[in-house]
Amino acid sequence: MAEKLAEFDVDLFVIGGGSGGVRAARIAAGYGARVMIAEEYRMGGTCVIRGCVPKKLFVIGSHIRHEIDDAAGFGWTIPQATFDWPTMIANKDKEIARLEGIYTTNAEKAGVRVVKARAVIEDAHTIRLGNGETVTAQTILIATGSAPNHGPAIPGIEHVISSNEAFHLPELPRRIVIQGGGYIALEFACIFAGFGSDVTVVYRGDNILRGFDEDVRTHVRAEMEMAGITILTGCTITGIDKRNNEYTSHLSNGSSIASNQVMFAIGRHPNVTGLGLEKAGVALNSRNGGVAVDNFSRTSVPNIYAIGDVTHRINLTPVAIREGHAFADTVFGKRTVEVDHTNIPTAVFSQPEVGTVGLTEEAARAKYSHVDIYKTAFRPIKSTMSGRDTRVLMKLVVDGRTDRMLGCHVVGDSAAEIIQAVAIAVKMKATKADFDATFALHPTAAEELVTMRTPTARHVREAAAE
Numbered sequence: 001m002a003e004k005l006a007e008f009d010v011d012l013f014v015i016g017g018g019s020g021g022v023r024a025a026r027i028a029a030g031y032g033a034r035v036m037i038a039e040e041y042r043m044g045g046t047c048v049i050r051g052c053v054p055k056k057l058f059v060i061g062s063h064i065r066h067e068i069d070d071a072a073g074f075g076w077t078i079p080q081a082t083f084d085w086p087t088m089i090a091n092k093d094k095e096i097a098r099l100e101g102i103y104t105t106n107a108e109k110a111g112v113r114v115v116k117a118r119a120v121i122e123d124a125h126t127i128r129l130g131n132g133e134t135v136t137a138q139t140i141l142i143a144t145g146s147a148p149n150h151g152p153a154i155p156g157i158e159h160v161i162s163s164n165e166a167f168h169l170p171e172l173p174r175r176i177v178i179q180g181g182g183y184i185a186l187e188f189a190c191i192f193a194g195f196g197s198d199v200t201v202v203y204r205g206d207n208i209l210r211g212f213d214e215d216v217r218t219h220v221r222a223e224m225e226m227a228g229i230t231i232l233t234g235c236t237i238t239g240i241d242k243r244n245n246e247y248t249s250h251l252s253n254g255s256s257i258a259s260n261q262v263m264f265a266i267g268r269h270p271n272v273t274g275l276g277l278e279k280a281g282v283a284l285n286s287r288n289g290g291v292a293v294d295n296f297s298r299t300s301v302p303n304i305y306a307i308g309d310v311t312h313r314i315n316l317t318p319v320a321i322r323e324g325h326a327f328a329d330t331v332f333g334k335r336t337v338e339v340d341h342t343n344i345p346t347a348v349f350s351q352p353e354v355g356t357v358g359l360t361e362e363a364a365r366a367k368y369s370h371v372d373i374y375k376t377a378f379r380p381i382k383s384t385m386s387g388r389d390t391r392v393l394m395k396l397v398v399d400g401r402t403d404r405m406l407g408c409h410v411v412g413d414s415a416a417e418i419i420q421a422v423a424i425a426v427k428m429k430a431t432k433a434d435f436d437a438t439f440a441l442h443p444t445a446a447e448e449l450v451t452m453r454t455p456t457a458r459h460v461r462e463a464a465a466e
């Protein structure tokens with residue numbers, strides 16, 4: 001293979017050192033390919049530098065406040081707890097720098113040449129680096145990820161921060177307004193509220209968490225409101241004024257809110273601009289604006305591939321990693337691997353947390369003629385003594401004809417951890433009978449998933465076309 005490809009400087013050039021790009025580069029190098037990867041910001045990409053990992057550290061940090069509040073019911077006297085934002089930020093930054101180093105060393109150890117520069121495509125086989133160097137490659141992989149999208153340029157938009165800046169604020173905002181109803185907006189709303197900020201969420205739709213199961217949406221909203229977060233739906237921010245360090249957000253419903261920060265988390269756009277895609281003839285997906293790819297992540301140009309957020313399929317780290325791995329197996333490992341994008345477990349690290357896998361009740365009822373629902377909402381054992389007014393939601397969506405488990409949704413402590421394990425069963429096409437045959441693990445909240453005997457609802461659609 002090396003002889004045949006020697007006309008190019010490298011066998012594979014990867015643009016973007018994030019979750020997907022690094023995995024693809026390492027696996028391809030393991031198959032003997034000569035690989036170069038360019039990263040314009042920091043190795044590790046969104047997930048490690050300003051996404052999942054620092055976010056989870058924030059979630060853990062802010063959740064400690066709940067533990068402190070809950071302690072009294074169990075006999076603890078804790079002196080007035082205080083929180084120091086700069087310490088939290090400094091320790092988080094230290095951990096992120098450590099992980100960034102690991103990403104670089106692991107890529108280099110695998111034989112990948114790492115270049116700290118922006119890369120753009122000159123033609124189907126040529127890359128130009130920020131330092132002026134050009135590199136030719138047999139195969140190019142676009143793994144440039146996505147970036148926050150603030151929407152239309154309303155007056156005062158320059159004052160708005162995104163999740164990128166939220167990780168580096170010099171001080172904890174006393175009051176913050178967050179526009180958005182998706183997982184990033186809600187996670188930050190709960191993070192800031194846990195640390196002690198006064199939080200208002202503004203969302204244009206009629207309820208938060210669009211696309212999630214309706215019961216999950218209602219439950220999370222009620223719990224967040226109970227925790228003191230204000231959620232305003234059916235309106236948007238139309239303009240922002242700044243005076244000294246105070247912001248006033250004007251809303252479409254005519255009201256306004258004062259705060260010390262305004263954050264938008266209303267969506268992300270794939271990083272396709274200024275990449276030279278048009279020069280090489282790489283087509284975009286007209287539906288979502290990402291790079292258009294087939295089931296093997298191949299673009300409209302046969303030797304150029306794209307994976308992860310830049311394709312705007314399902315924007316999650318494990319998906320980018322799986323797509324990157326499958327690409328390397330297929331192109332360099334002589335093993336054709338297609339990624340199955342069904343039954344991907346996902347979480348919202350709001351407080352309480354959401355874990356979900358498979359179909360929502362609404363999606364299942366649209367697709368299947370017979371759908372059984374098993375649902376329970378209960379007070380977790382800890383709340384009986386902590387006094388915290390919170391409820392756990394567990395819901396199973398079952399195909400009434402085949403008994404197959406179509407979806408599982410949990411809201412409550414450790415929901416994400418629970419769903420990771422349940423996802424194996426759902427992926428293996430487990431039936432409700434399999435769940436019933438599984439012993440409960442007592443006393444846990446998750447035991448409810450194997451002890452719900454009677455459907456709470458049965459939906460039958462006689463004329464369904466399946």
Ligand SMILES: Cc1cc2nc3c(=O)[nH]c(=O)nc-3n(C[C@H](O)[C@H](O)[C@H](O)COP(=O)(O)OP(=O)(O)OC[C@H]3O[C@@H](n4cnc5c(N)ncnc54)[C@H](O)[C@@H]3O)c2cc1C
Binds near residue numbers: 016046275
């Ligand atoms: C706040 C937040 C929280 C999140 N939480 C979760 C979570 O809990 N779980 C989860 O699964 N996912 C989460 N995600 C999503 C996850 O981070 C992304 O799906 C994942 O990082 C996508 O990986 P990627 O390789 O496609 O792109 P990225 O990780 O974004 O990597 C792309 C890299 O390419 C670089 N780059 C771009 N253009 C160029 C260029 N021209 N030249 C050189 N380098 C370039 C960028 O600097 C970046 O480092 C979160 C995202 C955000 C923003």
